[in-house]
Amino acid sequence: MSSKENKPKPFYIISSLVENKPGVLFRITNLFRARNFNIESITVGITEKPDLSRMTITTRIDEAILDQLVKQLRKLIDIVEVEILDVNNTVYRELALIKIKAKDFTNRNEIINFANVFRANILDIGIESVTVEVIGTPDKIDAFKNLILQYDIVEMARTGVSALQRGE
Amino acid sequence: MNNPTMSEMSGAKALMYSLEKEGVDVVFGLPGGANLPIYDALVDAKFRHILVRHEQSAAHMADGYARIKRKAGVCLATSGPGATNLITGIATAYADSSPVIAITGQVPLNMIGKDAFQETDIIGVANPCTKYAFQPRCAPEIPEVVKKSFYIAESGRPGPVLIDIPKDVQQDVTEILFPDLIKVRGYKPIVDPDLSNVGKAVELLLSSERPIIMAGGGVILSGAFSELQAIAELIMAPVVTTFKGKGAFPENHPLAMGPIGMHGHAEANRIILEADCILAVGARFSDRSVGRFDEFGKGMNIIHLDIDPAEIGKNKSVDIAIVGDVKSALRTMVKMLSKTITKKNTENPWLRRRKELIEYFSENIKDYPRELTARKALKKLRELLPPESIVTTEVGQCQMWTSLHFDVISPGTFFSSTGLGTMGFGFPASIGAKAARPDVHVVDVAGDGSFNMTENSLAVSVLENLPVIVFLLNNDMLGMVAQWQRTFYDRRYMGVHQKSCPDYVKIAEAYGANGIKAQSMDELEKAIKNALKSEVATVIDLTIDPEEDVYPFVAPGTGLKDMITGA
Numbered sequence: 001m002s003s004k005e006n007k008p009k010p011f012y013i014i015s016s017l018v019e020n021k022p023g024v025l026f027r028i029t030n031l032f033r034a035r036n037f038n039i040e041s042i043t044v045g046i047t048e049k050p051d052l053s054r055m056t057i058t059t060r061i062d063e064a065i066l067d068q069l070v071k072q073l074r075k076l077i078d079i080v081e082v083e084i085l086d087v088n089n090t091v092y093r094e095l096a097l098i099k100i101k102a103k104d105f106t107n108r109n110e111i112i113n114f115a116n117v118f119r120a121n122i123l124d125i126g127i128e129s130v131t132v133e134v135i136g137t138p139d140k141i142d143a144f145k146n147l148i149l150q151y152d153i154v155e156m157a158r159t160g161v162s163a164l165q166r167g168e
Numbered sequence: 169m170n171n172p173t174m175s176e177m178s179g180a181k182a183l184m185y186s187l188e189k190e191g192v193d194v195v196f197g198l199p200g201g202a203n204l205p206i207y208d209a210l211v212d213a214k215f216r217h218i219l220v221r222h223e224q225s226a227a228h229m230a231d232g233y234a235r236i237k238r239k240a241g242v243c244l245a246t247s248g249p250g251a252t253n254l255i256t257g258i259a260t261a262y263a264d265s266s267p268v269i270a271i272t273g274q275v276p277l278n279m280i281g282k283d284a285f286q287e288t289d290i291i292g293v294a295n296p297c298t299k300y301a302f303q304p305r306c307a308p309e310i311p312e313v314v315k316k317s318f319y320i321a322e323s324g325r326p327g328p329v330l331i332d333i334p335k336d337v338q339q340d341v342t343e344i345l346f347p348d349l350i351k352v353r354g355y356k357p358i359v360d361p362d363l364s365n366v367g368k369a370v371e372l373l374l375s376s377e378r379p380i381i382m383a384g385g386g387v388i389l390s391g392a393f394s395e396l397q398a399i400a401e402l403i404m405a406p407v408v409t410t411f412k413g414k415g416a417f418p419e420n421h422p423l424a425m426g427p428i429g430m431h432g433h434a435e436a437n438r439i440i441l442e443a444d445c446i447l448a449v450g451a452r453f454s455d456r457s458v459g460r461f462d463e464f465g466k467g468m469n470i471i472h473l474d475i476d477p478a479e480i481g482k483n484k485s486v487d488i489a490i491v492g493d494v495k496s497a498l499r500t501m502v503k504m505l506s507k508t509i510t511k512k513n514t515e516n517p518w519l520r521r522r523k524e525l526i527e528y529f530s531e532n533i534k535d536y537p538r539e540l541t542a543r544k545a546l547k548k549l550r551e552l553l554p555p556e557s558i559v560t561t562e563v564g565q566c567q568m569w570t571s572l573h574f575d576v577i578s579p580g581t582f583f584s585s586t587g588l589g590t591m592g593f594g595f596p597a598s599i600g601a602k603a604a605r606p607d608v609h610v611v612d613v614a615g616d617g618s619f620n621m622t623e624n625s626l627a628v629s630v631l632e633n634l635p636v637i638v639f640l641l642n643n644d645m646l647g648m649v650a651q652w653q654r655t656f657y658d659r660r661y662m663g664v665h666q667k668s669c670p671d672y673v674k675i676a677e678a679y680g681a682n683g684i685k686a687q688s689m690d691e692l693e694k695a696i697k698n699a700l701k702s703e704v705a706t707v708i709d710l711t712i713d714p715e716e717d718v719y720p721f722v723a724p725g726t727g728l729k730d731m732i733t734g735a
């Protein structure tokens with residue numbers, strides 16, 4: 001890998017309101033595929049208006065590509081609104097469920113301690129594993145994940161980011 | 169029943185009324201099991217139905233019609249294979265921003281997703297090559313869907329829209345309401361350009377010494393011919409076009425330089441590199457037009473005017489972007505410019521340079537010493553064809569020769585499959601164009617390989633009384649591919665020989681059309697005159713040398729400066 005590829009690209013959150021009807025997600029993901037847009041996470045859920053869903057995309061790409069991505073999204077007729085959120089003025093959270101291998105009592109205790117520091121919840125304890133729920137920014141979840149890598153992660157599920165602009 | 173606002177009828181009948189309300193006067197199609205109710209309703213429709221021999225041609229006809237009429241063309245097909253046959257035509261229209269409405273039958277709602285007989289997920293297939301695809305789920309949705317389809321297809325940057333109607337939705341008889349107003353809340357085409365940017369563009373143009381205008385297909389789509397000419401004459405800028413923009417500007421005008429690009433005019437490819445400011449109008453800086461993106465435009469200011477915001481900065485970053493309708497933006501620029509420019513600058517080094525380049529390249533491009541060449545044939549065609557005639561092409565050398573050697577005089581009378589490069593497009597599209605403008609001559613400049621692909625449309629031309637002229641530059645080769653194999657693969661020919669099969673004069677005659685073989689300039693002249701008088705389609709089968717190459721050209725992956733002239 002060249003050093004250029006190693007340089008971290010800026011993190012963006014794109015928030016959009018889309019028609020809540022069949023086929024919409026297909027059109028959006030098809031666009032990503034056809035235009036070779038690389039996205040990190042995508043979440044879709046209902047909003048306060050029953051006919052609109054909110055779709056949140058996070059991505060790390062160059063600004064020029066971001067600009068194209070947003071313009072191409074805006075062109076999709078099923079997308080009613082698109083905006084790039086200002087990360088510094090946005091509340092955003094992701095939820096991760098992580099099942100961690102814990103062979104013995106000491107392992108379990110250490111993991112529970114780490115979880116406490118991260119204000120993560122222990123959802124399940126088995127004889128050989130602990131399942132933890134972490135909520136936070138993707139960075140925080142990454143930090144927790146890196147910390148418990150020493151114990152072997154059995155399985156992990158992340159929801160992707162939900163986000164809203166701060167203030168009115 | 170006239171213009172019903174609400175009444176009880178079948179979905180298929182509602183479709184007919186909806187199409188009538190959009191002013192449709194002709195549809196091109198072919199029936200099958202899943203669109204029988206539509207065909208039954210067509211019996212009583214007020215518009216004309218033209219039966220095609222292959223659905224691909226129906227889409228090309230609708231496309232050719234749309235490009236000349238500058239409103240949506242309509243084609244019909246049944247589900248499954250009928251619908252998939254349309255796809256090449258739909259993708260062709262999409263690549264060239266042409267408003268085509270494709271209406272397909274679909275298996276009944278309760279069969280969808282069951283892999284029923286002749287079921288294809290055409291919404292899924294069409295997605296990447298349509299502006300939108302609808303599937304009305306009940307008959308009362310049809311009028312609204314049709315209205316939205318026409319609105320989406322024709323507005324903003326135009327493009328094809330598909331309407332896939334399940335058979336039971338066509339049959340369903342119910343109360344149906346016809347809306348006069350529709351709203352598509354996720355669709356907001358920008359029309360009015362940002363005035364402050366127009367002002368900046370005007371300043372930049374005024375301060376530049378070597379301005380050039382690059383006109384693209386957007387000028388033709390918006391019909392901004394007189395505005396373009398006005399602005400060129402005000403700032404005295406040479407005008408090059410993209411290939412799609414060929415004919416946006418009269419090619420016999422003293423400022424015209426012809427198309428740039430892979431098979432552009434040498435002088436156009438050269439002068440654009442010497443400009444200090446380029447005004448790109450309704451063009452998208454495609455690789456075919458500008459060669460390498462990283463090389464093109466270095467050291468010059470670029471003003472980009474386009475209706476599609478997503479085109480700005482897609483291939484080329486620009487200095488000033490104006491998003492909006494080309495016609496209205498140009499009109500504003502002309503107004504602003506004419507306030508400042510009082511005296512035209514007709515004698516300056518830049519215009520002298522233009523002349524110099526034209527003179528230089530008129531002698532420094534490889535030519536062929538034969539009596540009958542594609543170049544001479546096309547010059548002869550231009551001489552004998554009335555200026556308002558419509559000309560289209562197939563794909564290959566025939567297309568590139570037309571770009572190089574056939575001057576379009578009356579703006580908006582030329583089109584070709586420039587974006588997708590679809591062999592077999594030109595002939596059916598010329599029939600569609602003839603349906604739109606029966607009062608003028610329509611010519612398809614064809615290669616034998618391309619014409620072979622959709623020649624069965626001769627039946628449509630003859631039976632529907634839509635006589636067009638096929639100007640067949642017959643080199644007995646898939647010539648363009650052969651040229652590449654000659655140039656880049658050491659003459660290792662593979663898959664290019666047509667072996668004199670079929671005999672195109674006999675093909676024409678078999679369909680009841682007029683077939684003429686021409687092997688000399690004399691015979692060619694007679695053949696053209698004969699074709700112009702013919703009441704049926706004429707195929708002029710012109711024998712040309714299989715070794716005649718198209719020059720100049722810019723090899724793919726290289727820049728305009730690397731143009732090969734062959735001389």
Ligand SMILES: Cc1ncc(C[n+]2csc(CCOP(=O)(O)OP(=O)(O)O)c2C)c(N)n1
Binds near residue numbers: 567589590643649
């Ligand atoms: C449908 C389709 N298939 C293949 C091609 C690739 N192709 C481009 S030009 C060409 C040769 C065209 O031959 P012909 O129509 O005889 O025209 P000529 O080049 O000889 O003038 C081919 C095969 C294409 N453009 N379209």
